[in-house]
Amino acid sequence: MARPALRLFESALALALAGASVAACHPTSDGRCTNQDHSVLFDPAGDGDDDGLDDGFEDAAARAYLPFLATHPEDACALSGMVFRARPHPDDPSLIHVVYSRLYQLDCGLNGHVGDNEAFGVTIDPRRAPPAGLVALIAISHEGTPCERVTTCGSCAGMPRCDLIDGRPVLYASRDKHGSAVDVGGGCSLGSCFDSCELPERAADVPLVNVGEPEAPLASDLTDQGFIDEAHGWSEPTLFHHDPWSDAIFGDAGHIAGDLADADVLTPACTCDI
Numbered sequence: 001m002a003r004p005a006l007r008l009f010e011s012a013l014a015l016a017l018a019g020a021s022v023a024a025c026h027p028t029s030d031g032r033c034t035n036q037d038h039s040v041l042f043d044p045a046g047d048g049d050d051d052g053l054d055d056g057f058e059d060a061a062a063r064a065y066l067p068f069l070a071t072h073p074e075d076a077c078a079l080s081g082m083v084f085r086a087r088p089h090p091d092d093p094s095l096i097h098v099v100y101s102r103l104y105q106l107d108c109g110l111n112g113h114v115g116d117n118e119a120f121g122v123t124i125d126p127r128r129a130p131p132a133g134l135v136a137l138i139a140i141s142h143e144g145t146p147c148e149r150v151t152t153c154g155s156c157a158g159m160p161r162c163d164l165i166d167g168r169p170v171l172y173a174s175r176d177k178h179g180s181a182v183d184v185g186g187g188c189s190l191g192s193c194f195d196s197c198e199l200p201e202r203a204a205d206v207p208l209v210n211v212g213e214p215e216a217p218l219a220s221d222l223t224d225q226g227f228i229d230e231a232h233g234w235s236e237p238t239l240f241h242h243d244p245w246s247d248a249i250f251g252d253a254g255h256i257a258g259d260l261a262d263a264d265v266l267t268p269a270c271t272c273d274i
């Protein structure tokens, strides 16, 4: 049975998704920023990672406000899933900050390798219905290399607008290399180390796992508690039973715990203008 906090959130979500109007809803002229009257009860028993949010609410928010995941239609190694860390935004606890790290079995571009971790961060305003409550995004491609590009977008004051599909901000992944970008011109082009991004017909649908917080993990084995297994099509044995919070490198790629604690993907504590 769903916990009370989750039930409330889900009913608010259902209303929003159905396009129904709710009390205290003030749509802006462009319909992109609406305020929704839904409060969330906190159930301490549901907070396994000790960050002050019910874990069921974290999970529902990370899914409901997920950007449109634009995997290149011709990507040759798109097998992937995502881990995420959701918590109250460190600069404003009424907002939620989520870091997602998309994990691929392979990077099959130039200088390809087994394992691939590509992170991006978002700010969510849970008082606003999805997708409008996804108010800021930041993506970093090829982090720590000369090819690194940081792109950002959102509906907060002063931010460049995101590309939108049905109101959802778009997060691109470059072909075969999976570099993340929210601005194709600025972060995914020939000039960005021959990256190529393109909109697919549908958003990628990938498994998502809440791995909790560094001091209180919710997952320590992405095979037993995640998606890195044969049932999900994975076959690279060196990636099985990976602990996302360990110091171990994911295949020959990078450090997942480093993504989840990366200050560079901390989006600002802001929201769209009503």
Ligand SMILES: [Ca+2]
Pocket: 046, 047, 048, 049, 050, 051, 052, 053, 054, 055, 058
């Ligand atoms: Ca929690």
Ligand SMILES: [Ca+2]
Pocket: 049, 051, 058, 085, 086, 087, 212, 213
């Ligand atoms: Ca959390």
Ligand SMILES: [Ca+2]
Pocket: 107, 116, 117, 118, 176, 177, 178, 179
């Ligand atoms: Ca990559």
